[in-house]
Amino acid sequence: MIQKSFNHLDQAILEKLKAICGEGRVLSYGSNLEKYSRDESNQESAEPDVVVFPEEASEVSRILKLANKTGIPVTPRGTGTGVTGGAVPCLGGIVMAMERMNKILDIDVDNLMAVVEAGVITDDLKRKVEEKGLFYPPDPSSMDMCTIGGNLAECAGGAMAVKYGVTKDYVCGLEVVYPDGTCEKLGGKIVKNVAGYDLIQLLIGSEGTLGVITQVTLKLIPKPKYSATLLVAFNSTDTSACVVSEILKQKIVPAAMELLDERCICAVEKYLNCTFPYSKAKVLVLIRLMEHHESVISNMIQDIKKVCKRFQPQYIKEAFSSKEEDVLWKVRRSVRPALKALSPDKISEDIIVPRREISRAIKAIEALAKKHQMEIFCYGHAGDGNLHVQVLRIKEDEDTWREKTPNVIEDIFRIAIDLGGTITAEHGIGLTKRSYLPMALGKKTLEIMKNIKEAFDPNGILNPGKIF
Numbered sequence: 001m002i003q004k005s006f007n008h009l010d011q012a013i014l015e016k017l018k019a020i021c022g023e024g025r026v027l028s029y030g031s032n033l034e035k036y037s038r039d040e041s042n043q044e045s046a047e048p049d050v051v052v053f054p055e056e057a058s059e060v061s062r063i064l065k066l067a068n069k070t071g072i073p074v075t076p077r078g079t080g081t082g083v084t085g086g087a088v089p090c091l092g093g094i095v096m097a098m099e100r101m102n103k104i105l106d107i108d109v110d111n112l113m114a115v116v117e118a119g120v121i122t123d124d125l126k127r128k129v130e131e132k133g134l135f136y137p138p139d140p141s142s143m144d145m146c147t148i149g150g151n152l153a154e155c156a157g158g159a160m161a162v163k164y165g166v167t168k169d170y171v172c173g174l175e176v177v178y179p180d181g182t183c184e185k186l187g188g189k190i191v192k193n194v195a196g197y198d199l200i201q202l203l204i205g206s207e208g209t210l211g212v213i214t215q216v217t218l219k220l221i222p223k224p225k226y227s228a229t230l231l232v233a234f235n236s237t238d239t240s241a242c243v244v245s246e247i248l249k250q251k252i253v254p255a256a257m258e259l260l261d262e263r264c265i266c267a268v269e270k271y272l273n274c275t276f277p278y279s280k281a282k283v284l285v286l287i288r289l290m291e292h293h294e295s296v297i298s299n300m301i302q303d304i305k306k307v308c309k310r311f312q313p314q315y316i317k318e319a320f321s322s323k324e325e326d327v328l329w330k331v332r333r334s335v336r337p338a339l340k341a342l343s344p345d346k347i348s349e350d351i352i353v354p355r356r357e358i359s360r361a362i363k364a365i366e367a368l369a370k371k372h373q374m375e376i377f378c379y380g381h382a383g384d385g386n387l388h389v390q391v392l393r394i395k396e397d398e399d400t401w402r403e404k405t406p407n408v409i410e411d412i413f414r415i416a417i418d419l420g421g422t423i424t425a426e427h428g429i430g431l432t433k434r435s436y437l438p439m440a441l442g443k444k445t446l447e448i449m450k451n452i453k454e455a456f457d458p459n460g461i462l463n464p465g466k467i468f
């Protein structure tokens with residue numbers, strides 16, 4: 001539990017918050033605030049003094065005006081699925097829970113746009129637009145729990161980033177409440193916009209430190225009608241990067257290319273109590289294709305199989321129906337729970353390297369695991385070069401493990417940077433990575449970023465303690 005430095009939320013402020021939101025939408029002393037003290041990083045926690053549940057931008061605005069005037073920290077929160085402590089109210093104060101601003105306001109088929117409130121659950125939006133034959137591609141694995149606002153704040157990605165990009169590629173407009181309470185709209189249902197600096201893109205990935213996003217206008221695309229999956233297992237780690245690069249070099253762009261190392265495959269087998277036909281493989285690559293024409297998919301599958309066969313796969317299996325695809329993807333879906341079952345003490349990093357360097361990164365991490373005698377597992381989005389490196393406590397006692405992990409994490413980040421990558425691809429800096437940010441950015445760049453924060457939030461009330 002982090003020691004709070006803020007400690008002056010008095011009754012008068014509480015009454016003002018109740019006047020803004022109504023009694024039923026303010027949780028304070030004596031209520032169960034535990035849920036709002038942590039996120040899925042499970043590394044840091046701190047209880048807020050109060051949690052407010054605004055239902056309109058005007059309420060967000062009045063709360064921020066009050067907080068700005070009285071110097072109370074405000075931590076915006078979606079559903080707390082973040083994995084870097086971004087929604088943890090580390091200085092106490094107000095948690096602004098956006099979960100009640102969950103209306104899908106408009107699905108505009110003529111303009112291929114959706115307008116949603118920030119607290120909409122990502123998967124709810126995806127399903128609603130798919131009912132209209134449209135597609136909102138960003139697909140974080142947490143999409144059935146996380147919010148669009150949280151996705152913007154972290155610039156969430158997902159498996160389909162290879163072909164379709166990440167959250168920032170779909171945002172055309174937003175409504176933001178700045179820390180002083182001013183509410184303004186940026187962009188809209190427009191696909192081009194160069195009026196001034198691109199503050200939309202600056203707010204995306206800003207981790208709730210520059211403004212509270214209340215409404216978002218998202219670009220939609222036609223939903224591809226056909227999909228297929230290819231699962232390929234190899235006996236050598238080296239082949240994974242070669243296969244991924246070779247597929248792209250052949251100008252084949254799958255929707256997703258995911259990877260599991262041999263330790264993850266074993267963990268899933270143990271978790272599911274089964275033996276896969278590719279049980280002893282060094283690396284597993286899952287490739288998903290999504291297209292508008294069936295013939296295109298069949299041709300792509302043939303071409304990808306040709307590429308894979310050059311690298312002598314140990315096992316190869318294709319699936320064309322959604323039911324069959326689901327069976328193949330079960331191994332990928334099960335990695336996270338499988339690792340959690342191995343050990344509740346787990347640090348999850350999401351480094352990114354150029355796609356070509358994935359095998360080198362995995363091998364360097366294997367060597368690192370040996371050097372530090374740590375249990376490290378790798379899986380992730382091979383098509384983007386984004387690896388989720390998991391450091392688990394299996395054999396060591398807790399104190400030794402906690403003592404060793406900061407050095408191991410620094411070494412993992414060093415591997416990513418030395419290979420031309422960076423320390424986070426989609427999970428953000430939050431609290432857990434802030435001490436490592438100077439490894440990834442130059443001094444001047446960091447200074448400019450801090451000045452940007454100062455320009456948006458001179459009193460430092462919005463999500464203080466995050467990123468820097």
Ligand SMILES: Cc1cc2nc3c(=O)[nH]c(=O)nc-3n(C[C@H](O)[C@H](O)[C@H](O)COP(=O)(O)OP(=O)(O)OC[C@H]3O[C@@H](n4cnc5c(N)ncnc54)[C@H](O)[C@@H]3O)c2cc1C
Nearest residue numbers: 078079080081082086141147149150151153156157208213
């Ligand atoms: C099982 C699991 C799988 C995951 N898979 C992925 C994945 O595939 N890809 C990926 O990118 N991430 C993934 N994540 C991480 C997480 O789900 C994403 O970062 C997600 O975008 C967080 O959304 P949230 O609504 O839970 O936000 P929270 O965790 O509540 O908040 C995250 C950050 O956003 C800020 N914030 C939230 N709402 C707003 C708002 N309206 N305005 C301003 N700031 C706001 C918060 O202050 C905080 O800094 C996964 C997490 C879990 C637990």
